[in-house]
Amino acid sequence: MKRIDAASKAVALATKGFMPEAEGDALYGAACLACDELPGLPMVEVGTYCGRSTVWLGAAAKSKKTVLFTVDHHSGSEENQQGWEWFDESLVDSQTNRLNTLPTFIQTMNQAQLGDVVVPIVAESQLASYQFASEIAFCFIDGGHGKVPTQIDYAGWAPKVAKSGYLAIHDVFIDSRDGGQAPHDFIYRPALDSGKFIEVLSAGSLRVLKRNN
Ligand code: SAH
Numbered sequence: 172m173k174r175i176d177a178a179s180k181a182v183a184l185a186t187k188g189f190m191p192e193a194e195g196d197a198l199y200g201a202a203c204l205a206c207d208e209l210p211g212l213p214m215v216e217v218g219t220y221c222g223r224s225t226v227w228l229g230a231a232a233k234s235k236k237t238v239l240f241t242v243d244h245h246s247g248s249e250e251n252q253q254g255w256e257w258f259d260e261s262l263v264d265s266q267t268n269r270l271n272t273l274p275t276f277i278q279t280m281n282q283a284q285l286g287d288v289v290v291p292i293v294a295e296s297q298l299a300s301y302q303f304a305s306e307i308a309f310c311f312i313d314g315g316h317g318k319v320p321t322q323i324d325y326a327g328w329a330p331k332v333a334k335s336g337y338l339a340i341h342d343v344f345i346d347s348r349d350g351g352q353a354p355h356d357f358i359y360r361p362a363l364d365s366g367k368f369i370e371v372l373s374a375g376s377l378r379v380l381k382r383n384n
C-alpha cells in the first residue's frame with residue numbers, strides 16, 4: 172500500500188486527536204486506492220477535531236490531485252466536554268468558555284501545507300450531508316459516537332458514497348469492553364446488512380467497506 176511522506180506523517184503524529192499511527196497509515200493507503208479507482212470524485216471526513224486524521228486523508232487527496240471536505244461544528248462531541256473522559260482544557264476558547272477546535276485545525280493544515288486541498292465545512296454533520304450534492308470516492312466517518320449521531324451520519328453520508336466507492340468507519344468495536352458500540356451497531360452493521368457494502372480492510376478499530384451496488 173502507498174505510504175504517506177515523512178513530513179506529513181510527522182505533522183499528523185504531533186497533532187492532538189484520536190487516530191493511532193497504524194490506523195492512519197491504513198486510512199491513507201485505502202484513500203489513495205479509492206482516488207485511483209474513482210478519479211475526480213472528492214473525499215469526505217466527518218469529525219475533524221484538530222485535524223490529526225485529516226493530515227493522512229488530506230495528504231492522500233494532494234497526492235491524487237483531488238480534494239477532501241472535512242466536516243465538524245468544532246465544538247466537540249459529548250465526551251470532549253468538561254467532566255468527560257476526553258476533555259482537553261487547552262482547546263477551550265477563553266472568550267466563550269466553550270470548546271473550539273477550529274484554530275488548532277487551521278494551524279495543523281498550515282503545518283502540513285494542505286490548505287489548498289482540504290476544505291473545512293464548519294457545520295452540523297446532518298446539515299452538511301443534506302446539502303452535499305457530489306458523489307464521494309471515500310467517506311470516513313469519525314464524528315459523534317452516540318446512538319443518534321451515528322444513525323444520522325449513516326443515513327446522511329452512506330447514500331452519497333459512489334458505486335465502487337468506499338465507506339470507512341472509525342471506533343468500531345465488536346467487544347463492548349474495548350469501547351462504545353454505536354459506530355458498530357449503527358454504521359458498520361447496517362452498512363454490511365444493507366447488502367450494499369463489503370468489508371475490504373480492518374486495522375485496529377478502523378473498518379473500510381466498499382460499495383458494490
Ligand atoms: N478524526 C479525529 C477525531 C474526531 S473526534 C481524529 O482523528 O483525531 C469527533 C469530532 O466530531 C469532534 O471534533 C466533534 O466536534 C465532531 N462532531 C460530533 N458530533 C458532530 C455533529 N453532529 N456534527 C458535526 N461534527 C460533530
Ligand code: MG
Pocket residue numbers: 189190313341342
Ligand atoms: Mg475515532
